[in-house]
Amino acid sequence: MPTQLPLNDQTLVDAMYCTSCGSKNLGRFTAEMLIHFHGLKNIDRRDVFVFPELMICFDCRSAHFVVPQAELSALAQDLPAR
Ligand SMILES: [Zn+2]
Numbered sequence: 001m002p003t004q005l006p007l008n009d010q011t012l013v014d015a016m017y018c019t020s021c022g023s024k025n026l027g028r029f030t031a032e033m034l035i036h037f038h039g040l041k042n043i044d045r046r047d048v049f050v051f052p053e054l055m056i057c058f059d060c061r062s063a064h065f066v067v068p069q070a071e072l073s074a075l076a077q078d079l080p081a082r
Contacts, residue, residue, distance in 0.1 A: 018057035
């Protein structure tokens with residue numbers, strides 16, 4: 001299996017292998033996502049729109065995308081420390 005590269009905005013564009021199973025049987029797509037916060041305690045939190053490029057593996061069915069930094073910050077804001 002190929003070495004997994006650190007994710008950045010260019011990583012998925014250049015991906016040649018699935019990071020989960022190593023397959024080369026990938027498809028590149030664009031998507032619109034609305035990410036919701038989990039649980040009733042977060043019902044008042046604003047959802048976060050993300051428009052990522054997806055790489056979908058047709059062998060293991062996994063999908064990979066990178067959350068842009070601004071949207072990632074919005075998701076991480078006020079989350080309890082893990
Ligand atoms: Zn795969």
